[in-house]
């Protein structure tokens with residue numbers, strides 16, 4: 001399919017930078033993806049190398065979309081945080097070790113001659129769901145990504161909510177259980193340390209779930225694929241669905257924590273819409289009853305006016321949100 005945007009139609013580039021993959025897309029003002037491509041991050045090769053490959057990736061999606069670089073209006077980046085959106089620096093020694101402290105905005109602005117914005121990937125995902133997904137038409141939208149970690153973004157009247165000095169709300173570190181697991185942030189019982197994919201896997205291991213899964217029921221039983229060698233969040237979900245009581249107890253604990261977190265988000269932000277996305281929320285149906293039970297008990301917020309929805313854009317939320325951020329520059 002050939003896309004033929006009118007020459008005057010603005011086209012932006014969205015970039016989604018994660019620890020393992022960098023995706024880019026040329027996107028029209030209406031939110032149509034004109035072309036897309038991805039490369040592996042390989043942060044260990046250093047930032048100069050990464051920057052060269054990111055520039056080439058943007059050039060490639062523009063060429064494939066047959067967009068004259070002169071018609072590129074702006075570039076938006078969503079990046080695994082922490083990032084400083086004001087300074088344009090990536091401050092993530094965890095998943096982008098050699099990129100820690102680098103400014104990514106200035107060199108891209110110089111190369112392409114357009115405005116460039118950098119945001120935390122959770123904020124970019126929130127913007128994507130607000131623009132084209134489950135948060136559409138909401139005035140206040142809270143979007144939470146529950147996956148390897150738990151990150152959230154809050155959109156207010158179309159803008160990303162920011163704290164002091166542009167700081168990003170760390171929704172995954174809502175402290176829910178003082179007796180819960182220690183979190184790397186310094187607190188105990190953070191939402192992320194109870195209900196992220198790795199936290200679910202760790203809790204299952206601690207409760208004696210077999211690491212190999214041999215002989216355990218699950219979606220891999222009877223297939224030609226070798227049994228998984230690690231307990232993963234996905235594996236625990238599959239075991240919970242097949243009736244394993246340990247897996248069900250672990251998922252129930254994660255669901256209770258998620259329900260408490262959603263309850264708190266409702267009382268903090270009183271949003272129109274809460275969007276729950278990320279890999280763990282693919283099992284939204286296992287979490288939904290606990291959330292609903294607790295939220296329906298809320299006598300303070302107008303909960304009948306608040307929609308709690310599963311995310312609609314999957315892995316594209318961050319990429320599309322980055323494009324929307326570019327369009328707003």
Ligand SMILES: [Zn+2]
Pocket residue numbers: 172173183184185186187190192193
């Ligand atoms: Zn924490």
